[in-house]
Amino acid sequence: MSKSHRVRPFWKGEREGDSMSRPARRHARKPRYNGRSAMTAIASTLRSDMESTRLHDSLPHPSTLPLAGGGGTTDELTAHYRAILSGTDPGWAAGCRDLNLVGRGGQGVVFFARREGSDGFALPVALKVFSPEQFRTAEAYTEDMARIAAVAARVAAVQHENLVAVHHFSEHRGVRVMRMEWVDGIDLRLVLTPATLERTRARLGPEHLRFVEDVVLTDGPAQPRIKPGVATHILRDCLAALAALHREGITHGDLKPANVMLKRTGSAKVVDVGSAADLRSAEGRRAWSPLYAAPEVLDGAPVTPQSDLASLGYVLIEMMAGRSPFEGFVGVSGLIESKRTLEHRLADVLPHEVVGSDLLVSLCRRLVAADPEKRFPDAEAADLGRRGAAAFHRQLVKGDLASEYGNDLRVWLDALAGDGSSHG
Template sequence: MPPPEEDLAPTLVLSEDQLSRPNPLRRTSDDQSLIFAYDAFRDLQLAKDLSIELDYNVTKLLGRGSQGVVMGLERRSHRACVTHHALKIFDPSVYSAFEDYEVDIQRIAIQVGVLQRLSHPNLVSCNWMYENDGVGMMLMENIEGLSLDQVLDRKAHAALKDPLAPKQWEHFNRVIFNRHRSLQAGIALYILRKVLRGIDVLHQVGYIHCDIKPSNIMVDRFGTVKLIDFGRAIPAENPENILLGSYLYMAPEVHQRQRLTPQSDLYSAGIVALELLHGGHLIDTATSEEDILAFKLQLPEKIGSYLAPELRENTLLMEILRRLLAVNPQDRFASAGEADTGDSGVRLIHRQLLVASLDTDYGREMESYLGLRLQHRTA
């Protein structure tokens, strides 16, 4: 009996010893299909090499950025198994020479090999790297959720008012958002802690993300916060003095073409945190790089002007934000782990909320809220 869906069957390379081994089921069973299946199982588990054909259907465009596009993929395989993935295709046109493109694709390929083994909840899973006609592609986890800039989209949030029951609408505007239309401090700091955890893991394996920003941070439908898009990540042991990242979120030293350090990621996380607490951008997105840098050099003394009065009165929160947003990298936290769980880290503010009975199950609340946002976005 031939195997089902033969066109998808693995291609095996077997040794002579494997081919000559008897099948013990031939002595104990009359079920020829079972005997055949065991033969195939034996061959698979003993094969020296295994090649499985991978066929995907493109379902939609998930996003477009400066490095290329991200496509949604669907794979239909045996037994009606349907899986969903994301594929980032790297655009060579942004490079001045194909040689530069190849060097970057090689860097990303090595990085994927490192990150694939991590499987950390706060980092998007990167599965493998592939090339087609010289074009680099990276297969990734497909996240069903919203990026932070989408979470902060006030129009999308307001669109929930009519379909929700009044009590449910009131609940989300008490637990997720505040009267200033920014995220509640507990939710914003929950997100910040998960971002810091993801950054810390990335730093521990020797990489600087270099592009921490709201569109590169997603919250999935279960409330799990994930860092995505490692296309600009560079080895921490060999940092560069080049412009990497997005103007609004890069650290001052990056604007000044100084060496990147892990603290450069912490600065970007600090900008994201302040935006979450403020409810939007701190400065016009069309502002020139020169003016953005001037703004950042003065920002540590003006943090309070972007916060609600009750947050300005929290000296611990103000100190954490000042350290994350310090102009000098040496004045920032020594690591993302210290910023999260250190003696003066963000966890202490969550402890304050717990003592004041203002704490909640942030992940569960985000799961409930995002589930409704996603439902009504696709309705």
């Protein structure tokens, strides 16, 4: 039996669980689905809907533009890469079956596959194929792949639950392939699209939908916005992943919604370590998304732990605001200026329910401060410090405003991927 609704003194409309009782949420009948395939089918559908409505992750960057004269790398290496994409060279994925192209980015493409073992064993994996097309020579491609492989080996040793696991780095006819764990879930970029909210409303029962819109996801001015409690839950998981990387002297370098996965278990995981870099070395091509890069990085400075924090701060603000905090900028110079002034524009960007929390606004401000020295000193401080994300969560608990956010996400994602039989 659901409890009666209570008036929220802190965030109007965000309820602890009034519209769906905790026992109902914890033990709601799980829908029938084929785990990976259900979530992947949803992601494919949402991704196709998203192409015409999404906020663009990036602006063209000199390092990712086609080279003059057709350029790229040698014809032979490029031909091998294109044969992989066309399916005419299946040898690159020996030992794998059920290949499905699921992502495409500045560095290459990502496939889902099942890696086969003996006696019918098969493990879902993600295969990232690095494109050689944007390199001037085969030697430049090989050198950059060696750098990426060295960093990937160190990432593989981290073994953190909020960071994608790297399994292998290999070569097929000169083309490099990184094998990683397959994360069963949906990326944050897809969550922040109208199609996801439309699907939620179509598949959830009235009571569960009311709860989701109160606590998890609701309408925003340009795209769905994630409620503050859930947004900080996602933030804390990402900060834990960053802290693990930074302790090993590695920066992620390309934090953005598309590189944050919401797992079916209700936790968040940082993925795509292809842009990760060794803090001790400034060598190699830099690949990042301008919309989420810190202003000093756009100005040519190297990626640092503080620039990773700024990128994550932009993601947090976008989650809670339901729009990009950089709408209306013109060109790279306008984007840089917009980022330098963001800490002073938060009251205009964030919804009133967020602006009403001094602690949450302070958290955002210290993540995205224009001066890197005014940001949190590290990811652990951003999470566990006196004015960090954990302090905000404690404030929710003390005010009886908190919910079981991980479980709330799990139940919502189950319903989103299920057969539509969500009970309120």
